[in-house]
Amino acid sequence: MSQPEWPSQAPSALSKLIHDAGASGNQPTATTIQVLHNLQHQHLWTSLQIHDISDKFKQYYGDVPTGELPIRSLISGLPPHRVYTHPDEQLYMLQNGIREDELRPERLFVLPTSQGITFSLRLYSMLWGDNLETVVEDGVITGPVVGEGKEKKLDEYYKKKVECLASKEWGSKRILLAMVNRGPGGDGTVVYYVIQEGEVKPRQN
Amino acid sequence: MEVDQESLHASKAEATQVETDLSDETQDFRLLERLSLLTDTSSSSLPKRGEKDFEPNPTVYQADILAASRQAMHNALSHPRMHPPKTHALGFYAPDGPKPPPGVELDHRGHGVSSNCCVCVPNPKGVVFKTIGQGDRWNRIWLLPEEALYLLERGSLDIRWPSSADEHVAGGSDLESDLSIPMSLQAAYACFLGQSGLTLERYSVYSSLRRLGYAVVRASGWDDSPAARAPDRRVDGYTQPQLRGAGLAGMFSMLFNWMHDPKSTASTAAGPLVGTGIHRNYAHIYQKLAIIPWYDPTTVPDRDPLDTDAPFRVVFHIYKPSTAIKKSALPPPDYRIAVVNTREQTTLPTLSQLGALLESTPLDPPKGEKMDRILSLRLRQGYRNVILAVVDQGVASYLRISDVAFGKEKIYQNKGPPSGSKNQKNFKSKKR
Amino acid sequence: MDNPTLPIPISHISGRYLLFSIEAVTYLRREHNICGVLTGTLPQASQQNVFLGLPLQLMPEEARVLVDKGIACIIDEAKAQTSMISLMEEDRRRYKRELEAQGHHVTRLLADRKNKRKEEALKKIAENKAKKSAKADAESEAAASSAIPAEEESAIVDVFADDSASRSSTPTSAPQEILGVTPPTSYPPLPNPTTSSDLVLSKPEVPLSYPLFAHLHSRGYFLSPGLRFGCQYVAYPGDPLRFHSHFLVVSAEYDQQIDLMDIVNGGRLGTGVKKGFLLGGPQKSREEAEIERTESVVTYSIEWAGM
Numbered sequence: 016m017s018q019p020e021w022p023s024q025a026p027s028a029l030s031k032l033i034h035d036a037g038a039s040g041n042q043p044t045a046t047t048i049q050v051l052h053n054l055q056h057q058h059l060w061t062s063l064q065i066h067d068i069s070d071k072f073k074q075y076y077g078d079v080p081t082g083e084l085p086i087r088s089l090i091s092g093l094p095p096h097r098v099y100t101h102p103d104e105q106l107y108m109l110q111n112g113i114r115e116d117e118l119r120p121e122r123l124f125v126l127p128t129s130q131g132i133t134f135s136l137r138l139y140s141m142l143w144g145d146n147l148e149t150v151v152e153d154g155v156i157t158g159p160v161v162g163e164g165k166e167k168k169l170d171e172y173y174k175k176k177v178e179c180l181a182s183k184e185w186g187s188k189r190i191l192l193a194m195v196n197r198g199p200g201g202d203g204t205v206v207y208y209v210i211q212e213g214e215v216k217p218r219q220n
Numbered sequence: 221m222e223v224d225q226e227s228l229h230a231s232k233a234e235a236t237q238v239e240t241d242l243s244d245e246t247q248d249f250r251l252l253e254r255l256s257l258l259t260d261t262s263s264s265s266l267p268k269r270g271e272k273d274f275e276p277n278p279t280v281y282q283a284d285i286l287a288a289s290r291q292a293m294h295n296a297l298s299h300p301r302m303h304p305p306k307t308h309a310l311g312f313y314a315p316d317g318p319k320p321p322p323g324v325e326l327d328h329r330g331h332g333v334s335s336n337c338c339v340c341v342p343n344p345k346g347v348v349f350k351t352i353g354q355g356d357r358w359n360r361i362w363l364l365p366e367e368a369l370y371l372l373e374r375g376s377l378d379i380r381w382p383s384s385a386d387e388h389v390a391g392g393s394d395l396e397s398d399l400s401i402p403m404s405l406q407a408a409y410a411c412f413l414g415q416s417g418l419t420l421e422r423y424s425v426y427s428s429l430r431r432l433g434y435a436v437v438r439a440s441g442w443d444d445s446p447a448a449r450a451p452d453r454r455v456d457g458y459t460q461p462q463l464r465g466a467g468l469a470g471m472f473s474m475l476f477n478w479m480h481d482p483k484s485t486a487s488t489a490a491g492p493l494v495g496t497g498i499h500r501n502y503a504h505i506y507q508k509l510a511i512i513p514w515y516d517p518t519t520v521p522d523r524d525p526l527d528t529d530a531p532f533r534v535v536f537h538i539y540k541p542s543t544a545i546k547k548s549a550l551p552p553p554d555y556r557i558a559v560v561n562t563r564e565q566t567t568l569p570t571l572s573q574l575g576a577l578l579e580s581t582p583l584d585p586p587k588g589e590k591m592d593r594i595l596s597l598r599l600r601q602g603y604r605n606v607i608l609a610v611v612d613q614g615v616a617s618y619l620r621i622s623d624v625a626f627g628k629e630k631i632y633q634n635k636g637p638p639s640g641s642k643n644q645k646n647f648k649s650k651k652r
Numbered sequence: 653m654d655n656p657t658l659p660i661p662i663s664h665i666s667g668r669y670l671l672f673s674i675e676a677v678t679y680l681r682r683e684h685n686i687c688g689v690l691t692g693t694l695p696q697a698s699q700q701n702v703f704l705g706l707p708l709q710l711m712p713e714e715a716r717v718l719v720d721k722g723i724a725c726i727i728d729e730a731k732a733q734t735s736m737i738s739l740m741e742e743d744r745r746r747y748k749r750e751l752e753a754q755g756h757h758v759t760r761l762l763a764d765r766k767n768k769r770k771e772e773a774l775k776k777i778a779e780n781k782a783k784k785s786a787k788a789d790a791e792s793e794a795a796a797s798s799a800i801p802a803e804e805e806s807a808i809v810d811v812f813a814d815d816s817a818s819r820s821s822t823p824t825s826a827p828q829e830i831l832g833v834t835p836p837t838s839y840p841p842l843p844n845p846t847t848s849s850d851l852v853l854s855k856p857e858v859p860l861s862y863p864l865f866a867h868l869h870s871r872g873y874f875l876s877p878g879l880r881f882g883c884q885y886v887a888y889p890g891d892p893l894r895f896h897s898h899f900l901v902v903s904a905e906y907d908q909q910i911d912l913m914d915i916v917n918g919g920r921l922g923t924g925v926k927k928g929f930l931l932g933g934p935q936k937s938r939e940e941a942e943i944e945r946t947e948s949v950v951t952y953s954i955e956w957a958g959m
Binding site: 248249272273274275276282285286289290293294296297298299300301302303304305308310370372373374375376378379381382383399401402403404405406407409410411413414418419420424427428431432433562563610611612613614615617 | 663665666667668670672674677678681682688689690691692693694695696698699700701703705706707709711729730732733736737739741744745747748751754755758759831832833834835836837838841859876877878879880889890891893894895896898
Binding site: 058094098099128130131132133134135136137139140191192194206207208209210211212213214215216217218219 | 868871873887889898899904905906907908909910911912913915916919922923926927928930931932933935950951952953954955956957958959
């Protein structure tokens with residue numbers, strides 16, 4: 016995969032970033048960096064990390080050099096606002112007077128992809144597994160509920176959340192699919208879709 | 221919990237009250253009960269759809285509404301098909317096709333009806349026969365399978381099984397002692413579907429258009445058997461067109477001709493496009509710049525309706541309720557329709573299939589004062605058009621496809637905005 | 653409402669699966685989450701397309717689920733109906749007499765009901781005027797109007813039921829005029845076709861998406877054809893009469909390559925109509941048995957993230 020010659024004008028900040036990371040001409044890594052950049056600067060995510068999952072996909076794509084894997088990393092990070100709330104969770108929060116901004120942020124996993132890649136159900140299934148921990152970060156409440164008023168409500172909420180994620184009442188393991196608009200006519204726009212395992216009823220808003 | 225959920229969705233429900241086609245969703249049959257309760261004519265406006273819930277919950281209230289809806293549906297579907305003596309129309313099923321009345325020998329003139337007819341109505345009465353059926357030489361009306369099925373289904377015709385020999389086709393026999401027994405709805409479907417190319421999808425399209433008041437008749441593309449696809453057949457007085465559309469090869473030759481056009485002295489293939497002459501207006505310059513050949517639907521010869529690829533061929537001709545039609549001499553139809561079954565045709569038509577389908581319809585250019593005036597209407601009308609009825613397991617969708625001639629619309633000759641109406645008064649429509 | 657005798661005969665006509673018995677239609681909807689699509693003309697409202705009547709068209713998938721569960725079997729209906737031509741003279745006479753008697757019975761019932769309803773409607777209008785309460789609760793009104801004629805309704809239903817048990821009513825008085833009736837099915841006079849082996853056909857052929865269909869059906873979803881939303885099926889969490897659908901469903905084989913753009917299209921389309929886009933399919937290949945494939949189905953729900 017060889018990148019066409021750049022025109023004479025100076026490369027964009029993003030191109031420079033990708034270039035500096037030593038990933039120029041290496042699509043998967045370029046995609047990852049581009050999505051990371053987008054999450055960081057457009058959507059203001061924090062604590063961003065890149066997780067190498069190339070081992071997993073080597074099985075899928077057969078014996079390909081790591082550099083040629085279409086998919087080889089996940090990104091995780093903390094969004095400034097909730098990206099997804101299951102309808103039943105939303106209802107619970109409404110009933111208990113819990114506002115979103117009172118909750119601890121949740122680490123969310125993002126799969127960076129770009130236009131032109133094909134997918135299969137098998138590939139999806141491989142993603143799910145140990146890689147995805149969508150449980151509240153640092154928020155797993157195991158002890159008895161303590162505190163008064165709002166604290167108590169929040170403690171109860173976190174406890175309920177752990178239960179409902181286990182039982183899939185509040186949706187299942189989820190991942191954000193990020194797709195970069197690339198190729199002829201592509202403008203670098205990144206779109207995000209929430210993917211969950213199983214039949215998870217849609218949000219109504 | 222239920223109450224909260226209601227309130228949670230209530231405001232959004234209002235927001236979604238966009239214009240919905242009522243036939244698009246499963247209907248609450250309780251509305252039909254109310255409808256038929258107050259008015260006997262079906263001309264009254266349709267009721268608003270009842271509000272639906274997001275998901276089941278364990279309340280008695282919700283269960284009761286569902287039970288009531290189901291009961292209403294059950295009642296509506298149980299409504300019997302009755303034939304009161306005053307309007308009783310009798311038909312007789314003739315599995316072997318049209319035949320003369322008993323005791324009459326068939327001579328060289330035949331019976332004068334399509335051999336696909338399979339139900340005979342000896343004493344036709346009622347307005348339905350104005351647009352349905354074909355009269356034979358003995359003043360009886362013969363029905364095609366879809367016509368017979370539709371009339372039986374709507375409760376307008378009592379069709380009888382043949383019992384012995386041909387005696388009933390004569391009709392007018394003493395009904396009291398007549399042992400002919402009525403065909404059930406089920407029997408009618410079993411006997412008429414599959415006859416002479418009538419699929420359930422075609423029938424669904426036929427009956428849904430009939431219900432809306434359109435007259436629907438079979439077109440020459442109906443028969444999609446291999447024999448009917450022979451390219452050298454002559455149908456409906458059309459002869460096989462000798463020419464094909466311009467196509468890609470045609471485009472190249474047009475471009476070639478342009479480059480060698482001896483008259484276009486102002487430009488050369490080597491020099492500047494616009495040439496060095498004096499140009500007094502932009503239109504002239506734009507004209508010079510228009511070097512890309514474009515497709516002109518008016519120059520494409522008509523195509524034999526059978527020289528098309530099933531299912532992308534016209535199977536029905538449609539007449540609006542307002543069009544006066546005479547069964548013996550049908551006027552050109554208001555619409556032409558092709559029927560596609562999604563389970564058999566899972567992909568979009570190819571360009572050549574679609575092109576052939578459109579070419580098999582006559583030129584229908586934009587006309588009238590409004591179209592002359594408004595560009596967007598002209599573009600939408602196109603020069604040829606056809607309707608695709610796409611049927612997925614009983615659910616039908618109708619798409620209008622038209623052949624648009626963007627090249628015919630010289631935007632540069634128009635000073636106003638493209639879709640503006642007032643500025644175009646001075647625009648002289650081109651001769652076509 | 654009595655349950656019909658099992659297995660229910662599904663008419664196979666010209667390659668399609670149809671139901672003509674109202675009892676079967678109501679029962680399958682209530683007990684087995686099978687809705688089908690109504691495609692016929694309602695004789696009482698024959699000039700519109702919003703409310704349609706019998707027959708009910710079943711997708712091959714629906715017919716297959718029912719056959720696999722032993723609830724229904726497939727009948728070669730064209731073949732079965734030919735027996736009507738060779739019906740004995742005595743049977744013909746009896747059948748005609750019964751139909752005529754039913755016709756008169758139903759006419760009386762309908763007339764009674766119509767009068768009663770008209771009276772009630774007028775009374776209601778008068779009451780409403782008196783109270784000057786313009787805003788009547790639409791729901792309770794509808795519930796009331798459908799609850800009133802319960803007794804007579806069931807009488808009609810019985811008369812047109814296709815199990816012979818309820819056909820015991822014999823004409824009490826000789827009919828005054830001949831009244832024609834077109835019955836919905838031919839059973840009776842024909843005997844139950846599910847017991848004659850030469851009429852029962854094999855299981856319906858189903859498309860590759862069948863395992864996903866069967867999987868969702870087994871989890872309680874009601875499924876409809878997907879044409880209106882550009883998908884394969886639309887999945888409802890309850891009876892579509894009362895509930896909005898949750899998913900636009902598309903099936904794929906486990907190793908089938910899916911363009912990411914299709915996922916964006918589906919996700920975006922679903923979100924636009926407040927539904928999820930559900931992608932799923934069997935892990936087992938098409939060489940395996942349908943039941944194995946159905947058990948191996950995996951599904952993924954996709955929604956636009958809104959960012």
